Amino acid sequence: MSTPLLELSGLTIRFGGLTAVDRLDMKIPVSNIRALIGPNGAGKSTVFNAITGIYRPTEGRITFQGQDITGKHPYRISALGIARTFQNIRLYKTLSVLDNVRIGAHGIGRGGLFGAIVRPPGIKAEERRINEASGDALELVGLLRKKDERADSLSYGEQRRLEIARALVSAPQILLLDEPAAGMNPQEKERLMLMIQQIAARGVTIFLVEHDMKFVMDLAQQVTVLDHGRKICTGTPDEVQSNLSVIEAYLGKEEAV
Amino acid sequence: MEELLRQYMNLYYIQVLTLICIMMIAALGLHLITGVTGQLSFGHAAFVGIGAYAAALSNIHWGLPFLICVLLGGLAAALAGVLVGFPSMRLTGDYLGIATLGFAEIVRVILMNMDITGGARGLAGIPRETTLVLAFVLAAVAIWTMYRIQDSRFGRALVAIREDDIAAECNGINGLWYKVSAFAIGSFFAGVAGGLYAHFLQYLNPSGFGFAKSFEILTFVVLGGLGSIPGTVLGTTILTLLPEVLRFSAEYRMMMYGLLMVIMMIFRPRGLLGGVDLLPLLKRMLYSLRKKQTPLNGDGNGRSV
Amino acid sequence: MTTDIVLQQLLNGLTLGSTYALIALGYTMVYGIIQLINFAHGDVYMIGAFVGLTMVVVFGINIWAALFVAMIACVLVAMTIERVAYRPLRRSTRLAPLISSIGVSIFLQTLMTSMKGPQPVGFPQVVSNTIYTIGPVKIALVQIIILLVAAALMIALQLIVKRSKIGKAMRATSEDYDTASLMGVNVNRVISFTFAIGAALAAAGGVLIGMYFNSVFPLMGVMAGLKAFCAAVVGGIGSIPGAVIGGLFIGVAEVFGVAMGLGSYKDAIAFALLILVLLIKPTGILGQPIQRKV
């Protein structure tokens, strides 16, 4: 087997006395749609925060394309090709939809203060590239029409899609989606699923955390189940659904979905 | 040019307008730090002070050309800005603001105790070089620069930090670098303003750069509309004029000034121009104007977006 | 410095620090509840001092009665300020009430200047200049009074916050404003009450300072306010014992700074401490760490 795109080995994160993630091992190969599921408080978002450098793992290693990224700054990790969305939407609220995506395209450019003030031809070309990429990303999520509206004036579902566009515009290798379907109605979810498949078809690896089981089972190729920070199992959706400990974990905590 | 102005304009107005232009440059610096990047600074006057003293001293002691002195003032302030920017790594929000306040007070006390600055006796004998024309041109350049910065990859990164620093980091933005940059650039503006101020007043005293001045500049920025360049311009203009306009009320002047600050804040909590986008407003005005003039020419107007 | 001088200076520092602490309590409580740096608080303290002075001089009443009247007057002033200048801005940006508080501060200072003149006014000698010698330390009666009154007020405050119903409501509000209001806490009343208590303590501080320093003037609240604010931050803003520790800490540090010949840097000492503490422990000595949810 070739080296996985993203590999977590023995990832452990503790907050004070609480162990949020406990010795998690995971391998995500290229061009996979991988889901991470588990009851509330299982530590799913914490895993994302560790991968993207917001939390520093207490123990363990995270490697991306064979490179150790444990404890690196988020902006460096982003530059390597890891993009994400957030469980509780974190848009640049007062900015326009287009500006949100253009900020996402930060990694495309190099222009600094000098470029901003003097605007040599190279910078102008760079701005054009950023604008084109932003337009494409908005097109993909179906928000190009609303590019001049303020981000916080969008509907909930639109905001989630905007976050995806913002993450996608930097042309990442892997896209981490934290509960992308939360708060969406069935039609929106349907559209979202298509969209994610489209993105995956472009060769972007997808890693998502999601509560909606139907959504996950229809979309993911591989599913990892987390409970109390521990991995219970990994497998195809069918395998996972029939796994006893998974059912137990869910029924023990909350209604099975 | 200045001579011409002096013939047609009351010297007092020239004096006040020059001051407005100078303060505008300083306020635009704070606009970048607090309005654009969202880093609270309660110590902006210290940077103005550092710039003022650096410029004045390089003029008095080295006899450098005036504009070089002003540039040096800006650079000295920028250096101090870098220094203050680093705590922004650990401190956020009000805590950063308080740290900058502390820094500014320390700067003031040091200026007060240094020999080269003349200490409490102040620094006199600075030649008068700042003219209204120059201050106006530099203020215009400052506004232009600010627009350019904000409409760029660099500026967007700053705004992103203000809006959501964690999301910004995840979008590949090095928060510390940009925050320190914002402090450096904003302080540079303050320093340039300080250099002009020194060569305008011809006398400097550390007590002029205390926290009261810092809050005054912060008020310019917030009252005009945080994050808005026209707001900063308007805020500076109104609040610099206000004490002059209120002169009729003699000793109640500052009382009314304080009261007006409260009232303006209550009726426009986001600042006078906060949330008002002048550009579309202006465009719409121009558009309707043009439409009236050329009613038959639909070219360019009918294009769908 | 010899030991007795060190002890003597320590006493000076504690006396000064306890007045900073009284003012700092107001900052810390208000900040704890509505995250507002109330820059007008130092001026409330100044008004307290003036009211106390007027009571003693014009109405000739006993100092303790004057202290009480000053506290009541400042409570009214602070509640009015809160109602007029801060409450309308509660849901707006963080900086709006801050600017409003600066406006209030300017207003109060100039109001007092036009009423009383800019000159410092002497505070009459209400306690005799008796000096007790305890071991190597000389302590003036007025110092004993200040330390005792300050301690009593701080203990009373701690009891109110920890034991009383309104104290519970205050703590709930400071934990989570919206939840508290959903739980049936009258948030407006709690905030008013917080301002009131802070003002009462500041007024007491003002009268005590008047007694101790023998002078009162319209701009006295500016530096004292800022330093008390430093004290609140150093101690950990939002924490009542923190404000006390911060106040004493800054008072003592300032006095020893002066004693070591740094008199001309005196005003910088509090701020240098502030920056140092903030960089080492950004939330202050007793502050709660800020948890950010991502």
Add this chain to the structure above:
Amino acid sequence: MRRSKLLSMMILVLFVAAIFAGCGGGNQTPAPADETVKIGFLGAKTGGHASYGIETLKGMKMAADDVNAAGGILGGKKLVIVEEDHGSKDDQAASVTQKMITQGTVAIVGDPTTGFTKIAGPIAQGAGVVLMSAGAVGEGVVEIGDFIYRDTLLDKVGAPLVAKYLASELGWKKVVLVTSTNNDYSVGLSKLFRDGLAANNIEIIAEQTIQDSDQNFSAQVTSFSNKDFDGIVFTGYYTEGGLLMKEVRKQGLDHVMVGGDGLLAPVLWELGEDAVEGSMVYTGFAADPANASPKTLAFIDAYKAKNGGTLPDMFSAQGYDAVMLLVDAIEAAGSAAPAEFKETLKVTSNWEGVTGTISFGPDREPIKSPVYLLEVKDSEFSVKATIDL
């Protein structure tokens, strides 16, 4: 598009400027210049320096009243005091000075502090308007130009005289020197005292620093409380002087204080009460009825009548004298043109004012005689010694 942004900004600025210029436009033509002579008051009515400014203004207004009551100036013209408040702020001081000049003042009685005088000085000099500071004692004031004057006793004259007196008459050998470091006057005077005391073999055994508007001096006093010395030389103002002595007594010391005319105000004992009894102040102005000239007495009485019985301080007296000096110079020149009466002002010699006799030397610096050494006795200043130059 961006250009239009910039343009709109410029328009906005100009617009506001125009409104502003329009509003005040009326003032530009000076009111019937022939019937009035305008003298400006530059000082603070608000802010940290207000206490000096307000007193200066009181004295100036009294002078104007006296002049107008006696039939005005230059054969019947009315003397008008144009008053503006610079709020103790540097930038406003500059604006205010300029404003008064555009309003047609022929002279400005300047801020009593050296710092603000140095801001106003170059503007007045440039505009050709006489600036008379009623209190600036620091260096570099009259050097600004030939329109700049001051009417106060210079410390470089007073301090050495007092140091000599302390050594020879009082037999002092060791002193503590206390300076207010954010007060330019105090810093300058301390420098003079250091030289003067050394020249008279008085040792400074400890130096302490305070700041203006401090209220607490316990640390400073404690640090010299166990030392052996003859007296305290304090170079700051009366407010801090009174409070400092209060603290000195509180810590059980019985020394007296010596200082410059910055201590010369009733506030000294209003704040210091018994603690300042015996404290000494040198000055060119003595509000001591026993030793005062008739002119001074009249001023003291008039001031007391207007201010509920309080005694005038140095600032009001010097404000009064400043106006009177200017008036006399204008009368002597027969013209209210600054370029003309500055010449008659320059040759003022043995002019008698309420603050003593004033002459201007060849360097246009005031020479005031005599120097009084006052002592606080029963909450009054009484003359302890009169030292002629």
